[in-house]
Amino acid sequence: MPFRDIFGQEHAIDLLKQAVRRDRMPHAWLFTGKANIGKFKTAVALAQQLNCRECGEDACGECDFCLQIAEQNFLDFQVLIPDGKFIKIDQIRKSLNWLQxxxxxxxxxxxxLDGAEHLGRExxxxxxxxxxxxxxxxxxxxIAESAQQLPETIVSRCQQIRFRPLSDKISERILRQTTELTSERIQLLNAFSMGSVNGKLAARLELMxxxxxxxxxxxxxFSAATLEEMLRTCETWGKSKNEEWSLLLDFLETWFRDLTWLHHGLPEEKLINRTVNSGDSRISALKISAEHFNLQQIHEIFSRIAESRRAIELNANKSLAIESLCLHMYRKAA
Ligand SMILES: [Zn+2]
Incomplete structure (x- = not known):
């Protein structure tokens, strides 16, 4: 995918084109910014531009080199993605030798290297x-979500480009082009993707x-019966292959963010959980929920959500992790 097909990252692409034009290509770039906003696509487009047979300001996207790079089937192009939580050191050494x-x-x-934050120390x-x-x-x-997750010694040796979150208009345009979702569903997806285009989420919209x-x-x-049902469901979701647990954690983050919003009396049209389909108003549920948690409790729950996510990444039992998070939420609810 050449530069011209990447939307919403004109700033980053301008910097890259300038580096090409002035022959000031560093040995290493660091692309940072949230997931699913076009960092990887831009990296591939740069590899194409540098090697395209047409030698223009942008890759042609059609010559054999451009196509092979797009298919990750080019002798001089490699993509490393962490396998699981960490990138295996043997794989890294092999790739780095290859690069030389x-x-x-x-x-x-x-x-x-996509997911550079997963580099172990070695x-x-x-x-x-x-x-x-x-x-x-x-x-x-x-490529990493934030430079702070990387050792300073690595960051200082790379030229960093910060990618910006996509505007609603841009992500809507991308979703229209790449999915067959209705406008209502695109809106829903946009509300929960917050400045990115999440293709995986699009496929899981119903489950979400x-x-x-x-x-x-x-x-x-908040009742004993709900509590019981909640714990049962957490157990099922933690074990399910559909990974409902991750959708739950994402959702809880937006919910408690909205509760903070309500507590501060900020405008309702900025609530994430407001933009859902016409038949489904969440505002009243949010307001009920806001009465049960004060700001300090919300703050604590936020930390618990992040902790649960980290624990699961480190292989904790998923059912137990979300069960204890939800129990904590229930206990905090006054
Ligand atoms: Zn080409």
Whole structure:
């Protein structure tokens, strides 16, 4: 996908084009910004631009090199993505050795590391060595959500570009082009993607709505029967292959964010849980819920949500993690 097909990242792409034009390509870029806003696509477009047979300001997207890069089937192009929580050190060493070799066909050998925040210490050290002594005609593109998650020694050796969240208009345009969702559903998806286009979420929209409706029930009816039902559901969701637990955590974050919003008396049209389909008003449920939690409790619950997410990433039992989070929520509700 050449630069011209990437929407909403004109600023980042301008910087890259300037670097190409002035022949000031660093050895390593660091692309940061939230997930699903076009960082990876831009990295691929840069690899294409640098190697395209047409040699224009943007890749042609059609020559054999452009196509092979798009299919990740080009001799001088590699993409590393963490396998599980961490990137395996052997894999990193192999890739970094590969990067040092002179390009086979390309003008520049390019390696993308998507998910650089998952580098373990040993892997980060291996990268650091490559960054300190880069081979000519090679380019490394690190992608991470935030530079703060990376060792300072790595960040300081890369040229950083911050990617901006997408505007609603842009993400709507992308969703219209890439999915067959109705306008109502696009709006719903936009409200919960917050400045990104989440293709995976688009496919899970129905499940997302079910999870959200169930959780809204819990958060607006506090009774012993609800508690029992909640714990049973958490157990099922934690075990399910559909990963409802992750939709639940995402949703709880938006819900408690909205409660903070209400407590501060901020405008209702900015509530995330307001933009749902016409037949489904969540405002009244939000207001009921707001009466049960004060700001300090909301703050505590926010930390608990983040803790649960981290614990699950580190392989904690998912059912137990969301059960204890929900129990904590219930206990806090006055
Ligand atoms: Zn081309």
């Amino acid at each position: 070799l002179h390009p086979d066909q390309a003008k520049k050998r390019v390696m993308i 892997a980060a050290n291996a990268f650091l060595k490559t960054l300190e002594e880069p081979a000519p005609d090679t380019l490394l593109i690190l 709505e079910t999870v959200q409706q169930t959780a809204i029930g819990w958060l607006s009816t």
